[in-house]
Amino acid sequence: MPVDRLLPHNDAADLLQLAREIAAKELAPRAGQAEADHAFPRDIFRMLGASGLLGLPYPEKFGGGGLPYETYLQVLEEIAAAWMSVGVGMSVHVMSAYPLFAFGTDEQRERWLPGMLGGDTLGAFSLSESEAGSDIAAMTTRATRTADGWTLSGRKAWVTHGGRADYYTLMARTSDDGAQGISVFLVPADASGLTADAPERKMGLTGSVTAQVSLARVAVAHDRLIGDEGRGVPIALSALDSGRLGIAACATGLAQAALDTAVAYARERTQFGRRIIDHQGLSFLLADMEAAVVSARATYLDAARRRDRGMPFTQHAAVAKLVATDVAMRVTTDAVQVLGGAGYTRDFPVERFMREAKVTQIFEGTNQIQRLVIGRALATL
Known part of the structure; x- marks a missing residue:
């Protein structure tokens, strides 16, 4: 592994050393067999959360590390070098928390971010659909406003942690106004009507679960909308x-x-x-x-x-x-x-x-x- 890192301060150097120790002792010895067995390492993400590594680029007041993205990425590189499925899962989880952090209300952040950053809950980022991969504006998953909140129906594809996540940062159409008609929702995995297909049979990253997720009139409360309506893209x-x-x-x-x-x-x-x-x-x-x-x-x-x-x-x-x-x-x-x-x-x-x-x-x-x-x-x- 490279050792000549240009880190901003001593705390970051200590953190990188911690990441290397975890990678060497906890990840590398398990990676090969877990990938051969298609075994999803949920316990590893809890351990990374308890070690403080899942929340590195987020503020300390929410349970994060308050560190620069530069430092977080160098830690992530060390994790991925030892076990790529875990590295990718960590990257996806950190990304799944970003819309809540950057666009959520103070109340929403205080309610949900600590669990995400501490590893208690594992996230998924649900943007793609079978017919709307790179073409976000072609999205068909729809959210309909109700008296109590929203009802979501549709199908998401290529969801990392699909069926294993505790929440889905999910984009859905709230109007027919093209790219301006899409909004973001934080959908709990145990919501009635949300189901995941069997994992995709993939060429690699077999320790990382990827699946399609279906939503059949999934009801969520008003406060599950993240950011302004129509600002999803x-x-x-x-x-x-x-x-x-x-x-x-x-x-x-x-x-x-x-x-x-x-x-x-x-x-x-x-x-x-x-x-x-x-x-x-x-x-x-x-x-x-x-x-x-x-x-x-x-x-x-x-x-x-x-x-x-x-x-x-x-x-x-x-x-x-x-x-x-x-x-x-x-x-x-x-x-x-x-x-x-x-x-x-x-x-x-x-x-x-x-x-x-x-x-x-x-x-x-x-x-x-x-x-x-x-x-x-x-x-x-």
Whole structure:
């Protein structure tokens, strides 16, 4: 793991060391078998909450850590390097709390945020639908106002923690006014009429549950509306800006884990009387992998520092997500190549890393969407 972190203060350095200890002692030893068993580690998220890691970028008065996003992302990278499913779950959970924190009322924040940040409740971010993935305006899940609150009906797709979450930060249509007709709701998982399908059978991240969620006239109270009615799209996009930084950090951690495995193998494996790392062809490949990982890390940290300073960072978050996830796919693929035939077997984790890397180019906005975001930003400069 990289050790030359540029942390803002001693508390952050201590926190990063704590994250590394948890990753080494609690996560890494379980990751391989849990992924093989498709076992969802709910207890790990409770432990991360109790350790204070789930609330790092949120204020202390709500039970958070009150730390910069830059620090949170470096901790997240360490978690993902040890167990990618947990890293992604942590990123999704932190993102699911963002609309409540940024757009909720003081009463709503005081009521629900402490449980989220302390790990008592696990969140899901429910934006996508089967026919409305990147096209948010095509959303059909509907919320109808009633005397007691709202009734929600529809179906959400690709929900991380679907069926395992305690609450869903969920976008639904409250009018037919296109993108201006969508609102955000905090829906409890035990609400009558809310059900989840069997988990998707995925290529990777098999320790992370992804499922479709159905809502059949789910009744929620008035105070479950987060932010102003009709402001769901800007709220969702604001959350995704930060969420994309989380995925960039996770992808960087995954790439670092693959690089570490490849370097360790290349130092021990011999061919033609020399360690294979001493053969120039392979050492150059490893050097390119190292350069890519370092570049990905620098990119997401740059975007995080902009966020921490209150500067616009939408474009930079898209760049970070694009760069880091493409790096993860390339570096994990190259790690398999370094290990040769052994890398293609399940005796080593690099084949799992490669499978896990692919989805990072897809969720939180495909990398084609990231290019669209970046291109539009350049067009308006």
